[in-house]
Amino acid sequence: MRNSGLPEPRGEHGAGPHDDPLDGAVWRLRSRACWEDAAALLAPRAAHEAGPALRRAAVLAERCVFTGRGWQAAEDALRSAEALATDDEERGAAACERGHLAYAATLLGVRDRADEARSALGRAAALLARDSPTRPLLHFRRGLIAQHLSDNPSDATAAFERAHAGASARGQRLLTSFTWRHVAAMAEHDGRLAEARYGFAESLRIREELGYLVGIAPALASLAAVLPDPQEAARLRAEAGRLVRLLGGVPTWLAPRLTPTPGPDRPAETD
Known part of the structure; x- marks a missing residue:
């Protein structure tokens, strides 16, 4: 197909x-x-x-x-x-x-x-x-617009969940990594940090298994932002920084997030 x-x-x-x-x-x-x-x-x-x-x-x-x-x-x-x-x-x-x-x-x-x-x-x-x-990808991209352009968390969450269900059912593993990442971001937005940690960890796991190197640093940084252990979070951010340098500074928007103290005002996730 x-x-x-x-x-x-x-x-x-x-x-x-x-x-x-x-x-x-x-x-x-x-x-x-x-x-x-x-x-x-x-x-x-x-x-x-x-x-x-x-x-x-x-x-x-x-x-x-x-x-x-x-x-x-x-x-x-x-x-x-x-x-x-x-x-x-x-x-x-x-x-x-x-x-x-x-x-x-x-x-x-x-x-x-x-x-x-x-x-x-x-x-x-x-x-x-x-x-x-293509429907799961369409749901995902509509969720991005609801999340970042319309500032509508409820619509974003619903779209990401539809995208996640569709991608999982079709075995679209890379898209499933993206949907896990954004379902987790919405959980983080709502203060459900245990769910956020699980979703970010799943997104990272899939990217590592697929060898999607360019997407691993953002996944590491997102997971670091919701970890309760400061030392483990610092380790993940350091690994993310190493990968960004390895790829010649890509993603270019990630560098501001690779700081010792992440916060809720970090830049929007584009991937």
Whole structure:
């Protein structure tokens, strides 16, 4: 079945014996913050196939989220994917990706595109079948908007829980890591710290098992923020800092959180 944007990794190193070797290579590169290289691998097929074009757009959008750079390249790739879409599933998946890119640009202060983000995700909801494999991702991204742009914790929690149930049922493990992370963030917001610790730990566990290196430092930092043991929290933040340095300063927005005393006013989580 087709999924929106980036393929779910499979197997120990992100590719199973029956998977497209291209998807496996793209997964290994993007998980190590090599988004330009991953996009270059997809470029030949992305020129005339809707699926690879959307995956390329999603790779470049992910670079924007983690680095705050490359917006025009992501926009260009997304327009190409939209032009190649031929059915409602592909059009809905492209709309879901556009909503996410607009959300990220708004959250990171590049340009206020909140209305565009909401409109695009609404269009995706109208296009995608109720049993579409993209539905869990759509729920997740609507939750992000409710959490960070609309400041509506109850809607955010409901959307994240729907996304979590759908991703878990479909075996979408990377998305399940993201949903655990944001379900935990909402529990932290409500002061349910034991639930928050569990959710953040599950998100970290899945990322480590998948080898999603670029996402491990944010997961470590989030878990550190809700640990009762200051020494253990400091150890996790130090490990997060080491990983950020290893990846050349990525994610760029994480550094302010890697301080000895985390607090509730730390920067919004974009991943």
